[in-house]
Amino acid sequence: MSLFDIEDIKVKPDIVCPYPDPSVPPGAAIVIDNGSYHCRAGWATKSAPLLVFKNVLAKPRKDRSKKDTNNGEGALVPTVQIGNDITNIEAVRFQLRTQFDRNVVTHLHVQEQIFDYLFGRLGIEGDGCVPHPVLLTECVANPNYSRMLMSELMFECYGIPGLVYAVDGLLSYRLNGGQDSGLIVSCGYQATHIIPILNGRMVEGKVRRINLGGFNMINFMFRLLQLKYPVHVNAITLSRAETMIHNYCSFAYDYTESLRNWALLEFYEQNVIKIQLPYNQNVSAPTLTAEQRLEKRKELSRRLAEINLRKREEKLAEDKVLLTRMLAAEDTLEDEDNVGFTLHEFGAKSADEYRKTIVTLRERIAKTTQKMNNSQQAASNSGQVEEKPLPLLQPPGNMTVAEWVVETRKKRDEILDRKQVRKQRKQDLAKRRTAAAQERMRIISHLAKKEKGVDDFGMRDEDWDVYKSISREGDSDSEAENEKLIECEEILKQHDSTFVEPVVAPGNIAEFHQLHIGVERIRVPEILFQPSMVGIQEAGLTGAIDYVLKLFPKEEQIKLVGNVMLSGGCANIRGFKERLSRELQAILPFQSVYNLRVAANPSLDAWKGASQFAASEEFRKSMITRQLYDECGGEYFKEHVASNFYYPTPSQASSTLNDTFN
The missing domain is CATH 3.30.420.40 (ATPase, nucleotide binding domain)
Structure with missing residues (x-):
């Protein structure tokens, strides 16, 4: 079992490289690995890319209430953040834009902004012209229309002298001794x-x-952790899920056997990864001194004595009422017609038992009154006389101590369960899309639909249940319930040696903010071999x-x-x-x-392979020049060992499409 701190990805903005670079010969090719996850760009003569950034941009919405203070001609245009300029990607997660649909470039307006960023960071700022040939990666079987738009962007917008397309997987294959x-x-x-x-x-x-690819793994890990830890839903982000996959996930050699191992407690404890989420450590109260603990104990004893006194008063009042009623009905014992009714009302079997009950009540009232007087006298003399320890609470006469402890523990658990249910209900009602909140709105709407007339809501006992179900406050913890909980815990402390008072240790706060990554370590990558685990109906x-x-x-x-x-x-x-x-x-x-x-470097070998290819003579032979672009159209490209195959769009199909839309 290992504990790790969560590692948030730290991103540093890219610097603007010097241009022209003395180490780069004039006319050197620019290599761009245009991946749907990362974009890698640099000079073909270098051994590594100068730029590596996430291939996304964040475009905030315009705030029309704010005017541009520079020209005053309309709403202030927000700053577009691209690549490594997005230092906190989670803050702009819902504003992210990408040029890809799956792995095919379809949004050329986004691609243009990313190319502006890329060429700008390389230092090329000359009149919108890029005087260098470009090697650009594309996906396998890239559609002609997508390639045509990309070629148009590169030649018409940036004025590059030449362009070569290649497939990233083939470039990596060639670099690794294909x-x-x-x-x-x-x-x-x-x-x-x-x-x-x-x-x-x-x-x-x-x-x-x-x-299916890395994106699906990240999203699967994200959903699993949110489902497993709903209380930390805000702390679980896609970026953190991505980091967990990179650092802690692995493919299982035998997935079924690995699942059996993870079901074993010993294996789980040895291999689970604990991730410590950030949290605010509240200043803990200082440790209580011996005098403070004694005072706290005395206060608890006083509260318990007050609870017992109140219970005696309630019991004394009940006994007095019962004694008064029995004395008033005692004369009916001589009446043969009413004696049966009187005995039945007070639960007596005979007149002698009835009179014996009266004597017992008088003795109990006198005894209780004496106890109460003694307690009051002791309270008045508490300043002069040292307080005596509270006597042990005793079980009822019809129960043993063991049975009483079991019954008391059961009552305490029931009280704690009710408190937890109320707390959870309040949390659910605070959220809009929970079942509790939706049920509340359903009941309210049902009540609102009733025909107007006499408002008799509250006249029936079941109306109180309806009121409690729609009340946001729910049932509050009553004073009687809290007192009962204190009494139960005092009984358990006196008679149950296994009872331990619940203490919130400082370490428990940190444990509460921990994520346990167990079977998820193998379950997330497994979707590559079993796509049905995430609902993808493919092999x-x-x-x-x-x-x-x-x-x-x-x-x-x-x-x-x-x-x-x-x-x-x-x-x-x-x-x-x-x-x-x-x-x-x-x-x-x-x-x-x-x-x-x-591959030696699975993530970077596509760019390195492209750099190696750009230094070869085959690169020059495979280049599409501006003249070829003008003559053959934007979808045309020259084939080579690392490229797709060129299949021109049939002219008949093109004319048919034109006739259809015209």
């Missing part, structure tokens, strides 16, 4: 691709995609790989499984290679030979 044949498992933020490679090229017709990673392999003859299957590579951010999760190796062994024929490896 062979002529292999199978790429590219696990991204929004989707996972299984890409077969034969003869050095991607077999585009047999690529398969699973609409898992094992089923998708098995499906792709069966599309090839046996000889080519052997080539593919001989070089399986894991890439993408999810490949950083511990245990992924071992789990996938077990799954491959299960789906391949008996004694099949396969080789599984993980």
Whole structure:
């Protein structure tokens, strides 16, 4: 069992790089890995990207009540925050915008703002022109229309001299010693691709995609923790869920067996991760001195004595009333017609028993009166005479001490349960969408629908239950209930050696603000192999790989499984290679030979592979120039070993679409 403090992601704003950079040759290519999670950008001649930031922007809404003090021509335009300028992403979570729909760029106005930020941080500010060729990554099987809009943005808006498109998974494969044949498992933020490679090229017709990635894992962890700890719902954020996945989650080698282990208390205590949430430590009261503890004990004794005195007074009043009634009815014992009714009314079987009850009542009244007088005299002399300890409370005559203790503990638990129910109900009514609040509104609306007339609400006893159910205050803790709780605890302290007074230790506050990450450590990554756990009706990673392999003859299957590579951010999760190796062994024929490896840097190798490709001669041959863009259109690009395949949009389909919309 380990305890860790929550680690909030610290982001530093990007600086503006010097331009021109003496270490960068003129005309050097700019490499942009335009991922749906992170955008990585830098010069092709560098070994690492200069910029790495979340590919989102935060655009606050315009406040029309405030005028622009600079020109006074309308509402003040809010500042757009992009990438690492968003230092607290949770504060603007509902204002975030992305250019992606899944992993396809569809919102070019957002993409333009992000490119403005990117080129600005690289130091390129010259008249809106970027005098450098660009290598830009895109998703597998990117639609022609999306590529056309991207090319139009790059050439028309930024005036770049050349553009090359490439697929991130293929670039990572080439960097990690890509062979002529292999199978790429590219696990991204929004989707996972299984890409077969034969003869050095991607077999585009047999690529398969699973609409599940890192985003689904983060969201699943977020929902699980919110459901598990509803009291800390505000402290559980997507950013913190993401950090927990990166630091503590792992793939289970055998998920079913791991679930059995987590069900064992000993295994749970050894492997659970405790996350300490931030909280405000209230200044604790100083430790009580011996004199203060004695005074507190005396005060408790006085309160208990007052409770006993009140109970004696109530019992004395009841006995006096009963004695008065019995004395008044004693004359009827001589009347044979009414004697039966009188005996039945007072629960006596005979006249002798009736008279004996009267004697008992008189003795009890006298005894109680004497006790009360003694208590009052002791209270008046408390200043001169040392206070005597309170005598032990004794059980009723018809119960043993053990039975009395059990009954008292049961009563105490019932009182505490009622208090907790009332407290929870008040919390539920304070929230709009809880079942208690909705039931309250249903009852109120039902009462409002009744026809107007005589208002007789409150005339029936059941109306009080309705009033209590819709009252926001609910049942308050009554004084009698609190006194009964004190009495029960005093009885247990005197007669139950196992009873311990509830004490709120300072450490309990910290424990209350802790999250236990147990089975979630393996449950969250498991959705990659079992998408049905999050309601996605698609095959898992094992089923998708098995499906792709069966599309090839046996000889080519052997080539593919001989070089399986894991890439993408999810490949950083511990245990992924071992789990996938077990799954491959299960789906391949008996004694099949396969080789599984993980990219050297699953998150960064796509950019490094692009940088390596940009330094090659093939990059120059694959470049789309402005002239080619003008001649062939925005959807055209040159194919190369790390690109998609170009399939021009059929002209007949284009004309048909134009006729349809015209």
